[in-house]
Amino acid sequence: MGVVNVTPDSFSDGGSLFASQSLCLDAAMVRARAMVAQGASFLDIGGESTRPGAEPVSAQQELDRVIPVIEAIKASLDVVVSIDTSTPQVMLEAAAAGAGLINDVRALGRDGALCAVASTALPVCLMHMQGDPKTMQDNPGYESVVQDIGDYFEQRISECERAGIAAHNILLDPGFGFGKSLAHNLQLLKQLQTLANKGLPLLVGMSRKSMIGNVLNRPVDERLHGGLAVAVMAYERGAHIVRVHDVGPTVDALRMAHAVINSI
Numbered sequence: 327m328g329v330v331n332v333t334p335d336s337f338s339d340g341g342s343l344f345a346s347q348s349l350c351l352d353a354a355m356v357r358a359r360a361m362v363a364q365g366a367s368f369l370d371i372g373g374e375s376t377r378p379g380a381e382p383v384s385a386q387q388e389l390d391r392v393i394p395v396i397e398a399i400k401a402s403l404d405v406v407v408s409i410d411t412s413t414p415q416v417m418l419e420a421a422a423a424g425a426g427l428i429n430d431v432r433a434l435g436r437d438g439a440l441c442a443v444a445s446t447a448l449p450v451c452l453m454h455m456q457g458d459p460k461t462m463q464d465n466p467g468y469e470s471v472v473q474d475i476g477d478y479f480e481q482r483i484s485e486c487e488r489a490g491i492a493a494h495n496i497l498l499d500p501g502f503g504f505g506k507s508l509a510h511n512l513q514l515l516k517q518l519q520t521l522a523n524k525g526l527p528l529l530v531g532m533s534r535k536s537m538i539g540n541v542l543n544r545p546v547d548e549r550l551h552g553g554l555a556v557a558v559m560a561y562e563r564g565a566h567i568v569r570v571h572d573v574g575p576t577v578d579a580l581r582m583a584h585a586v587i588n589s590i
C-alpha cells in the first residue's frame with residue numbers, strides 16, 4: 327500500500343504535493359502512477375494529518391483535498407483506493423467516488439462512523455490508537471501492549487458487527503507509533519503473529535516512523551533501510567498489507583521474502 331498524503335503538514339512528505347497551500351492534483355497523480363508502476367496494490371489517500379500534535383481539519387477541507395485525487399486515480403489507474411479518514415461524511419463521499427477500502431486510525435470511533443461504513447459495505451481497517459494525536463505520545467502505558475491491543479480489537483469487532491459490518495470486511499492494524507513508546511512498538515512487531523492469529527487480515531504502517539529513527543538515529547529521509555527490515559519482519563509474522571512511502575524498494579524486499587518463505 328502506497329501512501330499518498332494530500333495534507334500540507336504530514337511529517338514525512340507533507341507539503342510536497344502542495345503549491346501555495348492548494349492541492350496540486352498533477353503532482354499527486356505523478357506520485358500515484360509511479361507507486362502503481364512499482365507494484366502497489368493499494369493507494370492510501372489521506373487529507374488529515376495524524377502526526378503527533380497535528381491540528382484538526384474540517385470535513386469540507388478533507389473532502390476538497392481527497393475527492394479530486396480519488397476521482398483522478400479511479401479514472402486512470404488499476405489500483406484499490408483506500409481512504410484514510412475518521413470522518414463519516416468523507417467515508418461516504420470517498421466511497422461514492424470509487425474508494426474500495428476505508429482506513430480509520432480511530433477505528434470508527436467518531437459519531438456516525440460505524441453507520442457510515444456499514445452503509446458503504448466496503449472493507450474497513452480498524453487501527454489501534456491510545457489517546458488522540460495531540461497527546462498520544464505523552465507517556466503511553468499498557469499492562470501488556472500485545473494483549474491490550476488484542477482485547478481492544480475484540481471490542482471493536484463486536485461493535486462493528488452490531489452496526490452491520492461483516493467480520494469478513496474487517497482488517498486490523500496495531501497502529502505503530504500511535505500512543506506507543508519505542509519499547510511498545512518493538513514488542514508489537516516482535517509478537518505481531520499473535521495479532522495475525524485472530525484470523526483477520528493485518529495491515530501495518532511503520533514506514534519512516536520514529537521507531538526506526540529512534541533505533542538508528544536517522545532523520546525521516548534516511549529511514550528506508552530500517553523500514554525494509556521491519557516490513558520483511560512484519561510480513562514474516564503474518565502481515566497482509568504493508569503501508570509505505572517507498573513502494574519500489576518495499577516490493578523488492580517483500581517479493582524476496584515471499585520467495586524464501588514459500589520455497590520447498
Ligand code: 7PJ
Pocket residue numbers: 329376377410429430431451453499501502529530531532533535569
Ligand atoms: C498509519 C495510518 C498506520 C494505518 C498513518 C504515517 C502516519 N493508517 N495512517 N496504519 N499511519 N492503517 O503516514 O506514517 O500505521 S499516518
